[in-house]
Amino acid sequence: MKDRDVGCLKCGRKETIRAHLIPKVFCREVQVGKMHAAGVVGSNKFTPTQSGIFDKHILCAKCDGELGDLENYAAKKFRVIRSNFKNSKLGVHEMLSADSNKILRFAAGILWKYSIAAKDFGQIDLLGFDDEIKKYAYGEIEKPSFLDGCFFWLRLNEGSSDLFAYRAPIMMSIDGVNTFKFLLGGMLFFIKVDDKDLLLPQFKDLLLGNSLGIRFLLAPALLSEEFQEARKLAFSQGSLSDFLDKNGS
Numbered sequence: 295m296k297d298r299d300v301g302c303l304k305c306g307r308k309e310t311i312r313a314h315l316i317p318k319v320f321c322r323e324v325q326v327g328k329m330h331a332a333g334v335v336g337s338n339k340f341t342p343t344q345s346g347i348f349d350k351h352i353l354c355a356k357c358d359g360e361l362g363d364l365e366n367y368a369a370k371k372f373r374v375i376r377s378n379f380k381n382s383k384l385g386v387h388e389m390l391s392a393d394s395n396k397i398l399r400f401a402a403g404i405l406w407k408y409s410i411a412a413k414d415f416g417q418i419d420l421l422g423f424d425d426e427i428k429k430y431a432y433g434e435i436e437k438p439s440f441l442d443g444c445f446f447w448l449r450l451n452e453g454s455s456d457l458f459a460y461r462a463p464i465m466m467s468i469d470g471v472n473t474f475k476f477l478l479g480g481m482l483f484f485i486k487v488d489d490k491d492l493l494l495p496q497f498k499d500l501l502l503g504n505s506l507g508i509r510f511l512l513a514p515a516l517l518s519e520e521f522q523e524a525r526k527l528a529f530s531q532g533s534l535s536d537f538l539d540k541n542g543s
């Protein structure tokens with residue numbers, strides 16, 4: 295149990311700010327387009343927000359801002375992917391102009407923030423790897439060997455760059471390897487936090503830790519658990535239809 299109100303959990307500064315768990319830029323994207331649904335699917339809660347989801351007790355402005363730079367970088371690259379590959383065939387694609395290390399540090403930053411977030415916001419347990427994940431996110435150490443991963447773009451339809459949901463990190467076991475999954479900017483991430491390697495054939499060639507540019511799998515959203523869950527939430531939870539009605543969607 296982490297003590298609340300102890301100041302910034304990175305540097306100790308007393309004044310903390312509204313640190314975004316789901317960065318504002320990703321929430322706004324889901325709301326602005328013509329979306330089927332939006333929400334934090336992992337915790338089964340729909341959260342209508344344009345300002346992002348934040349925790350006021352974890353980070354100061356400077357430490358939040360450093361992770362924010364990585365988030366903006368990732369958001370920008372994901373927009374380029376959605377624009378450049380919207381008409382492309384399903385399968386593996388490559389973007390050499392993106393820095394895979396920065397994308398992986400972005401993912402590490404998201405995981406670390408969720409590890410220090412309040413329980414209500416979907417706190418995750420980084421299995422004792424917290425400190426190294428934090429240092430790697432902040433660029434203080436090289437990529438630790440227990441950390442690696444990849445992402446799929448869940449495309450709604452050919453020709454579409456629309457987004458349908460975001461999802462906070464949840465832990466799962468893939469082939470006995472502890473892996474966190476989250477969905478931001480249309481990209482479904484699988485990040486292993488485990489000394490064992492992710493050996494599944496569908497992840498081979500995609501691992502960010504191995505490459506300079508990025509490789510990702512373009513996959514159909516409609517078949518994904520994330521899309522099914524988002525759609526279920528959209529229909530079952532009054533809050534979403536109320537929210538969309540009020541906002542004239």
Ligand SMILES: [Zn+2]
Nearest residue numbers: 302305354357
């Ligand atoms: Zn700080």
